[in-house]
Amino acid sequence: MSDTVLTCENVGIRFGGLQAVKDLNLKINKGELLGLIGPNGAGKTTVFNMITGVYAPTEGDIILNGEKINGFKPHKIVESGIARTFQNIRLFGYLSVLDNVKIAMNKDMKYSILNGMFRTKGYWKEEFEVNSKAMEILKLFDLDNYKQYSANTLPYGQQRKLEIARAMATNPSLLLLDEPAAGMNPTETEELMNTIKFIRDKFGITILLIEHDMKLVLGICERLMVLNYGQVLAEGDPIEVINDEKVINAYLGSGGA
Ligand SMILES: Nc1ncnc2c1ncn2[C@@H]1O[C@H](COP(=O)(O)OP(=O)(O)OP(=O)(O)O)[C@@H](O)[C@H]1O
Ligand SMILES: [Mg+2]
Structure with a gap:
């Protein structure tokens, strides 16, 4: 088997008239720390909601360790090895x-x-x-x-x-973090960055991270994917991606999220 932990194949979701995510193709390898960024409303949390079974995608397939999981209930997805945190703390x-x-x-x-x-x-x-x-x-x-x-x-x-x-x-094999540094001060963010790196290295866990804090993103992510209006705008090496003109324009257009 390959080292791929999660694959999204042409995944999309529509809420009434709004196509919140479209044609998402995503592969995350074992042990990878992948950053998912993009302006407010780009569809990032919706991607997490589809991966974790909160919403079933209206198009495409989500495959975890070779098994198709789209349509599974959230508790079943947790059992399959995906865990997440929420944009707004839910303790x-x-x-x-x-x-x-x-x-x-x-x-x-x-x-x-x-x-x-x-x-x-x-x-x-x-x-x-x-x-x-x-x-x-x-x-x-x-x-x-x-x-x-x-x-x-x-x-x-x-x-x-x-x-x-x-x-x-x-005990997840894949951890999804939705803006874990939101509302943190710089010292807390720095500490969080070390914690995330530490758990990845110690447990060999795979991490998909949504984050607006660029220092955190650039400090730990090996690869970035940028969403804009529900579609992938750019993907690859973090430094190249954030210097991509399309990406800069998308952020400027959104008021610099
Ligand atoms: N359950 C829903 N019903 C209708 N529209 C939704 C629903 N969930 C999300 N949306 C819409 O889908 C789009 C993407 O939202 P999403 O929360 O995924 O954005 P995001 O990239 O996480 O933004 P942010 O950075 O502000 O958290 C938005 O237009 C949002 O209003
Ligand atoms: Mg969000």
């Missing part, structure tokens, strides 16, 4: 940092409701394992000292990191 704000990660791991839990009700040996063993694994993940993101805090009491940058930690808890 369980009143739950603890630790519980936010443990919830994401429930696809790996095997104990039954009865085991849980009667707190059998199997229940405690599994609970212990899940706790340990969740703590390991929190440590990777330097969040272990906050494990008992309610998620919504964390500073913004930490909440963004917790979202990534939670996505990692599902």
Whole structure:
């Protein structure tokens, strides 16, 4: 088999009269860190929504590790190995940092409701394992000292990191990050950049990153794809892509997103 993790073949979606994405052809190789950029409203989040089963594409196919996944429900896609974070943070704000990660791991839990009700040996063993694994993940993101805090009491940058930690808890082979640096200050962005690089290198995970922060994009992406009005405008080496006249004009036309 090839090293391709995800392929989009002529993928498109139409919302009523609006063709939000058209003829998208995309290949991501194992371990690659690919940046998806483009002006506001270009269709970037819609691409994530199609890959993760929030919307079924109206045209084309999405193939994950050789298996066609378009039309799969979101939970099935998580099981197939894709995890994501959202443009607007979606944490369980009143739950603890630790519980936010443990919830994401429930696809790996095997104990039954009865085991849980009667707190059998199997229940405690599994609970212990899940706790340990969740703590390991929190440590990777330097969040272990906050494990008992309610998620919504964390500073913004930490909440963004917790979202990534939670996505990692599902053991994905492909991680989709939708503007993870949005609203972060430069120090937080720098730290995030190192975290993303670190998890890619440590787990050999494949990452597709939507981001407006060019310092972050250029700092970590090996390849860029630019969307404009739902279509691919340019793709390739990051420096070449951002100096491409078509790309510059698209950003200027949008008011410099
Ligand atoms: N469920 C929907 N119904 C109708 N139109 C939609 C829907 N989702 C997205 N759109 C439209 O599709 C287009 C692309 O939106 P999308 O959110 O993918 O853009 P984006 O590139 O992520 O922009 P931004 O950088 O602002 O996040 C926009 O015109 C948007 O209004
Ligand atoms: Mg978006």
